[in-house]
Amino acid sequence: MMILENGRPHSAEGRLDKEMRAYDFLDSLGIEYGRIDHEAAMTMEVCEDIDRALHATICKNLFLCNRQQTDFYLLMIPGNKQFKTKDISAQIGSSRLSFATAEHMEELLDITPGSVSVLGLMNDSEKKVRLLIDEDVLTGEYIGCHPCVNTSSLRIRTEDMMKKIIPATGHQPTIVRL
Numbered sequence: 001m002m003i004l005e006n007g008r009p010h011s012a013e014g015r016l017d018k019e020m021r022a023y024d025f026l027d028s029l030g031i032e033y034g035r036i037d038h039e040a041a042m043t044m045e046v047c048e049d050i051d052r053a054l055h056a057t058i059c060k061n062l063f064l065c066n067r068q069q070t071d072f073y074l075l076m077i078p079g080n081k082q083f084k085t086k087d088i089s090a091q092i093g094s095s096r097l098s099f100a101t102a103e104h105m106e107e108l109l110d111i112t113p114g115s116v117s118v119l120g121l122m123n124d125s126e127k128k129v130r131l132l133i134d135e136d137v138l139t140g141e142y143i144g145c146h147p148c149v150n151t152s153s154l155r156i157r158t159e160d161m162m163k164k165i166i167p168a169t170g171h172q173p174t175i176v177r178l
Helices: 017-028 044-054 085-091 102-109 118-123 134-141 158-171
Strands: 034-035 059-065 072-078 129-134 142-145 152-157 174-176
Touching: 017 118, 017 152, 017 174, 034 044, 044 142, 044 152, 059 142, 072 102, 072 134, 085 129, 085 174, 102 118, 102 134, 118 129, 118 142, 118 158, 129 134, 129 152, 134 158, 142 158, 152 158
Parallel strands: 072 129, 129 174
Antiparallel strands: 034 152, 059 072, 142 152
């Protein structure tokens, strides 16, 4: 059974620095959050179980790029929505989107595949990644996301995400409709 805890873990033992930096970042902003620790979440089915325990909007986070691999995007969409590049390309003025490489993900966001999270934007100091959020992500009271690792999941108020966390990363989100 998954247990929703308040705030950061009591100990950093066995946790990666990037995860602890995510908690430091949230704590520095005065953000209240719930946390569930779990086995690595590699499929949306596992994520659905976690998100039911979190009582938060299930979010797929896709790391995309243009064909030239010069423009990068982090797309947040509800877990139950299908992603089609043509639905978003016209809205953002970029054609031929595809999934970015794991190397770019690590270089730009300090995240590995399976751990993609809006919190990775705190590591994008050069603002090379453009944040795209499907409008339906914003309808729930809470958003679920990883703290830059896929062995924990967080429940954060949508309002805190939009008004405190994202602005603190220095990124301006683009709201899209898929």
